[in-house]
Structure formats: C-alpha cells, structure tokens
Amino acid sequence: MNERTSWIDASFLYSTQEPWVAALRAWNNGSLLEGPMKDYPPLNGPRIPLINPAPPQIHRLMNPELLGDPRTNENPGLLSLGLILYRWHNIQAKRIQEEHPNWTDEEVFQGARRWVIATLQKITLYDFLPVMLADEKAIPPYEKYKPLVPPGISHAFATAAFRFPHTIVPPALLLRKRTNGKCEFRDEVGGYPALRLCQNWWNAQDIVQEYSVDEIVLGMASQIAEGEDAIVVEDLRDFVFGPMHFTRLDVVSSSIMRGRDNGLPPYNELRQSYNLPIKDWVTINPVMYKEKPKIFHELEKLYEGDISKLDAYVGGMLETNGEGPGELFRAIILDQFLRLRDGDRFWFENTWNGIFTEEEIEQIHSTTLRDIIRETTFIDEHELQENVFLWRAGDPCGQPFQVNTSGLEPCIPFMRFDHFTGNEFASELDIC
Secondary structure, three states: OOOOOOOOOOHHHHOOOHHHHHHHEOOOOOOEOOOOOOOOOOEOOOOOOOOOOOOOOOOOOOOOEOOOOOOOOOOHHHHHHHHHHHHHHHHHHHHHHHHOOOOOHHHHHHHHHHHHHHHHHHHHHHHHHHHHOOOOOOOOOOOOOOOOOOOOOOHHHHHOHHHHHHHHOOOEEOEEOOOOOOOOEEOOOOOOOOEEHHHOOOOHHHHHHHHHHHHHHHHHHHOOOOOOOOOOOHHHHOOEOOOOOOOOEOHHHHHHHHHHHOOOOOHHHHHHHOOOOOOOOHHHOHHHHHHOHHHHHHHHHHOOOOHHHOOHHHHHHHOOOOOOOOHHHHHHHHHHHHHHHHOOOOOOOOHHHOOOOHHHHHHHHOOOHHHHHHHHOOOOHHHOOOOOOOOOOOOOOOOOOOOOOOOOOOOOOOOOOOOOOOOOOOOOOOOO
C-alpha cells in the first residue's frame, strides 16, 4: 500500500488526507498556519500521527512541528527543506492575494499550492536529476501529456535504484555562519566540528531552532557529499534510528530484504528487462573488478557462484564508478521520473490543462532552489552558489574539510537492559 502518491506533488508538505491538510491551514489569506515562532509551523497540537521516537540523547518524546509528512522531523536537513517550502507557500499566497484581492481563501490557497508544486517539479526533474545522474543532457524536452504512460512507482525504483543515494549521505552536517561575506563554520554545542547524524535522529526541530535554517542550508551548500560508490556510512549501517528506537536498522540489509519481500527480480533478470543483460561477475563493474577483485570473489562465493541469484540492490550498487549510478540504476531512475512527468495530467508544462500560461511556465522554468532559499531565509546573494546541488571551484565558501567520522561525536552504542535480575520474587503455584 502506498502511503503517499507517486506524483511529484509536494504531498510531503501538504499531506494527502483532508483532516491533515485542514490542520495545516490558517484558513485565512490562503496561507499555512504559523506557530508561536514567526515563519515556523505550529507544534503538533492536533495529534496528527507523526513519527516521533525519542532522540538518542533526550530519552523522551518531542512535540514536533506540524508539516505534511510523518517523517519530516527525521533529520535537520530534511526538516530545513520542509520549512523552506512551507515559507515558499506563504510567500506565494501573499503574492497571489495582492494580485487577486477578490479571491477567496480557498482560491488563494490552491493557487499558492499549485505554484509550489510546479516549482518543485521543475527543480526535481530539471535541476536535481541531471546532477544525480551526472548527465546534464539526461532529460529530454517535454512533449505533451501522455495518458497511456503508467506513472506508478515501480518496485525496481522504490526498493533498489532510488536507494542508491544512501551512498552519498555524509555522517554529519556542517554548520556555516551568515557573516557578511566571510566564510566561517561553527562547531555544534558539544564542541564537535559537525552535527553527527546518528546522534540527531528525530531531534531536528531543536537543532533547527538552535542553529537556524540558514546555517544548516549554508552548511549543506558548502559540504561535498560522500563518494558515489558502494560504501554507506556507519550512521546508516549501524545506528538507524538511534538507541531509543525499538531496534537498530541497517539500511543496506533492509534494502536487500525489502527487495526480496517485494518479489523484486534478481539483478541480472532485472537488467534483462531493460535490455542490459550481463554474462559474468566481471561485467558488473570491470573497473572495480580490476582494482578490487577480492570484493567480487567474495560476492561470487556468497552467491554460490550463481550470478542469477545476485540481489538487484547489491549488483546495482556495485556498478557505480563515482559518476552517478551505474547502468541499471540509471535506466530505472530515468525511466521512473520521465513517466512521472509524461503521465501527469497536472504537470506544470502541460498547456492543455490550462493551469499555467506560457508566461508563467517560463517563470517557473527560471526559478531555482537558490531563488527559493533566498526568498525564504536571510541568506544573501553572494553567500550561495548558482546551482546549490553542486559546489565548483570559485563558488562561495568551500568546506573546510571532507567530513568523516574522525573527530566527530561518537554514536551511542546499542544497549540492552536487564529488567529482571534483582527483581525476582518467590511464588507458589498449586496445581490440582
């Protein structure tokens, strides 16, 4: 069962359930509800079912801010993006109300919502995806709405290919100050040089309020991601989602199990469905095989020498050579996003639906995530590079070091508690 729609429709901001959407709205001027802090949503007073395990250091439940997805508070980067789009909605609502003073609250809200969704579609498909695929020409131009194109999320995409980005997740986030042109980073309150991911699961709200959206976003804009390889940091391998979660998770192991549970075909069978069959273990990644043959020898032994048994996630992760996903995952990801675009009747470039004029479509095409960040924060123009998905030589304020686990706050080890020893009591049981 899908918990969300397959569309690129900002449902993580607006939710897909009417009672949830109603709790998010101010019901005035088409805006989203604001909490006690300006430009922040309210706390979860309505008891919307947000995921809310206790953070590692606190050992008590939080009262997270209310947005449209139950997982928005998972980590500081994710929450910061949600808050930016929350503010972007209210900025658009204010603009639309000024342009159409006679519109009702509902008309203004839906107009702002359409604009947020449209800019998110543009940024996702035309700005983010080419960077992720390491191919500026990966996305063909939009032609028209194609009603026969199936837009549903494929198992291959959800359970294998789009879990590839786990390899680029760093173990910690840098914090960068707003300092009028100076390039300065700050330590987190414990004195460590970056915010350790494993120590901050589900504590994003306190962190964002401590350091601000601006410092988190500036840090992410400067920070270089982990290498695109088959290696996943220990914060995702051994410490998801912290010691107070009911059990530790390993995203790599869970990805393999999820593929099996969902009936995903093995690696080579999946490649054949994309007309990409291979014959031997070397062909998975000839470059890596030459440099690190031991990995493939151990893999071959693990799967009893039968490449037809190789899990799709494992084989796909091993294909990359540091320039985006390998051949199989690239094909799956590109196919999925193009179907989401071409099969969406409400896609922003579809002039047939009458949602946007040609002039508005051009304006949406010219909008970048950098523009939205600058509209919704106090970050100055000279503090942010043109393409926030990349950092190139000459861009503002490069990272002071490549973040790794050295020098970071250590992750809290897994703990077991014996609640029985010392609490025994004698009892007699008569059996008749």
